[in-house]
Amino acid sequence: MSTSLLYHAFGVRGYQYIRTVYEAGRVRFAIRQPRKALRCSACGSRSLRPRGAVERLFRALPIGGRPVTIDFAVPRVGCSDCGAIRQVAVGFAEPRRSYTKAFERYALDLSRHMTIRAVAEHLGVSWDVIKDIQRRDLQRRFARPKLGHLRRIAIDEIAVGKRRRFLTVVLDLGSGAVVFVGEGKGSDPLEPFWWRLRRTKAKVEAVAIDMSPAYRRAVAEHLPGATVVFDRFHVVKLFNERLSDLRPSLHRQATAEKKAVLKGSRWLLLKNPENLDAQRDEAARLAEALRLNRPLAVAYFLKEDLRRFWGQPGKAMADRFLEGWIGRARASGVAMLGKMADTLEGHRDGLLAYYDHRISTGQLEGTNNKIKTLSRQAYGFRDREFFKLKLLAIHEARYALVG
């Protein structure tokens, strides 16, 4: 070991190596700081009187599997210029941390591939130490996302954890980054976001939201110039929910034979036809369920038909298509379809706006899956702030999305 190796391998610079002690599977390096390198940590003066020292141990990079500590008697000095009496600043560690900056960087590198627990075990420190290292790193880089560049955003709520508590998330559709996380659902959690957005003078052009009145009102109030897009993902989701409601009501009226067929058809109805599993005969089972139930069949085919709305060559064609669809739905005589026709008619502008801004919260759904993975982890609700920071960093996927 040498002073030079101390610097190059352990990131400890400007200190002298004194000795190495091997003790109970650990390696301890003792170092000292040359007198002439001492500075007052308050004013930077070199005019100092010694006032003893404070023995401290810092965790450093391991050697092989061996934990390494750096023993350093941090000099205490009295300053002749400013009168302060205190420990000199330690260059290789953050204030009040018992590990070196190099140790911290190494833990962050490992965190890209390993769980917090695995990193902690590998480095022989507690889970909390690694979590704290991650938390401070996330805090530094993601706690205050920049909003000034936002042009197209999506707003959505997500249910998190076993108790299905809601978070409201704002996604930058340009970068895919989560730029805001609020507690709860509806428009209230968005208030801090609007406040921050206003101060940046961002020119948001388009917002993808579901058809709930709460978001509609909030966007109209805070982004009056932005185009609202009721996006495809939410329209299909709403349709599927109503389709699922339709099935049990038909079920109650059905004969025993029909019941047997209808049983288990729910997932088939919700699947896109191209995803039906041939090996499990899903297409045939679906066809049989539809044959026995005219309303269900009509609803199903109109649902499939509606998907074509998002594949039209332009806005005028899409407008005509929507008009036609609404007419077909009303003519079907199926109450659920009539209701859906009313909903779509009431949101016509926002639906057609897709042809001005081809955006969708579907992008947020991809992020949603990552969020679900995150929320299954133990720390999901033990530390809400940590969880929110992880959400704000989710597009970077810099940490292993496990344990």
Ligand SMILES: [Zn+2]
């Ligand atoms: Zn001083």
